[in-house]
Amino acid sequence: MTAFTTRYWRNVLSLLLLAACLLPLSAQAAEGITSLRARAEVEDNALAISSRYQVVLPGNLQDAIQQGIPLTFRLTFELTHPRSSAYWLRLKHLFDPTATLSFKVMYYRLTNRYRVVIGGLANNYNTLAEAMAAVGSIAGWHVLDVSDWDEEDRKLLKGRIKLELDIGQLPRPFQLNALGAGDWGMESPWSHVAVGGGS
Structure with a gap:
């Protein structure tokens, strides 16, 4: 025994x-950026994108936020189909088949709270994890006016999205550090979206 x-x-x-x-x-x-949801649909005569990401910061970026350095993440949409229609739309509506939306994360030591600014809207969070859950999460983001498209053409719309840390928005000394250090670069892989449900 x-x-x-x-x-x-x-x-x-x-x-x-x-x-x-x-x-x-x-x-x-x-650590890194993982896509949890990516969807495209037509609503209110516009191509609308919905997404959700899991963003886990490495230690050096967590330290940077705690020191009061804001981090800006950029959500990018690219239209991939139909490309010929995209070119025609650029001429007609001056539309570039790429749209971006920024998510700025800041820490306020005085209140011990985090703020995430999405476009012109801001929300406050008690923890860094809650704040990072809001980064890249959007519903019904209108990226393209399709009011003059017929129903069959709307079903052919396809694109891709990704979320990345916008190093160009860091203060200048940190930009130089970021260029020399690979652990400052954060970006998700492209996620493909399609109105018809395919990819």
């Missing part, structure tokens, strides 16, 4: 040590 108990506790101890070794790896793997 004693031999069984000794082997049992050795196995438990080995599993705990393995879990302790893997924990830092899983924490590092969680």
Whole structure:
């Protein structure tokens, strides 16, 4: 019985040590930007994009926010189909088949709260995790007027979206650091969206 108990506790101890070794790896793997939802639909005669991202900042960016340095993330939409119609629309409506929306994250030490400014609207959050959950999350973002498109053409609309840290919005000394350090660059892969449901 004693031999069984000794082997049992050795196995438990080995599993705990393995879990302790893997924990830092899983924490590092969680850093970055992951797309949780990306959808396109036509509403109110416009192509509307809805998205949600999981943004986990590496330690140096968390420290930067705590020091009062605002971080700006850029959500970009690109129209991928139909390209010929996109060119015609650029001439007719002066529309560039790319649209962007900014999410600015700031920390206020005096109130110990975080603020996220999306376009011209701002919301306050108690924790960094809550604030980062708002970054890249949008519903019904109108990126293209399709009021003069017929129903069949609307169903062919396709595009792609991505979220990235806008290094150009950092204060100048941090821009120089960011250019030399790969861990400052954060961006999600492109997510494809289509009105007809395909990709």
